[in-house]
Amino acid sequence: MKIQSPNHQITKSIKSPISLVLHSGGLDSTIACKILQAQGIQIIALYFITPFFGYKLGGQEKILSERALFDHGIEFKRIDISDVYLEMIKNPEHGYGKHMNPCIDCRILMVRKAINMLREFNASFVATGEVLGQRPMSQRRDALRIIERDSGAEGQLLRPLSALHLPPTDMENKGLVDRSKLLGLTGRGRKDQIALAGKYGIKDYPAPAGGCVLADPILSLRFRYMFELCPELDVNDCLLMRMGRHFILPDGSWLVIGRDQRENRKIVSMIREGDIKLDLTAGYGPTGLLRKTRSGFNADLAAGILCRYARVRRRLEEVRLSVPGTENIKTIKTFPVSDETINKSRI
């Protein structure tokens, strides 16, 4: 029996071997899928998400669209691994990269998860779009070996783009995968991948390595600071850290202020029990959110910081502090604070 993809480009037997491919939404992992498909292997792409990559925050997603992958005959599964990731990131066994990116442990975690899912999808092995020598931390030869070993994937992990520079896997030895049709790419250059994108008709792919905020030089500083301050940060906290201006007030309260209407709306949607919303009664200011407040927190200071970012700058402002879902509303008349005060609390 045969099944066909919607645009009839690919015909595959339902008895063909299945590979779970770790998919980043980018070009290299899509090429890995195409190389295996060309051998008659069926692909299920696993797209892991955490608050640091993959989550939809309402902005432009830096991944190939699900529709585009579907048209390439790639089944796409979005899998949330936030809980286990948040535990790992506090103390990654193999340390951090240049910023707060725990790349080796991140890859180990994803490969291990995929290996544990093989049976569920009746799949035979796991593949990735890794290229030997492309990334300084996680794609060195020794790192690739560590990832395979520590994820429990020995012999079951294929890197089709660099396979010819790596020892043959069990799948190649057993004849499930034809090694002669795999590639021997290495290094940071993109020329070969761009040529392969043309060959396979892969369009509109994102720039490499753009989607992980842990590797962002500015945002990673905020993440590091906040994880040191309160290690029990959860998904909502981490998503909140990715937007707006952030302040830790002297009493320990965490204040977040939207930078534009999109962020204001997003901040409102993320308010939860215990949070306090701030806005200007005049209606033209940003939205703020106070979290982790204690009794006796400095509401005047929070209100003064909010006023500082009002679109219309006036001397005296009225700021409304409310607890959404309750009648608990308080107003404060205050002045915008000075730049010096802002700089003392901003993170």
Ligand code: SF4
């Ligand atoms: S850049 Fe981010 S998503 Fe990529 S391997 Fe490193 S930690 Fe993981």
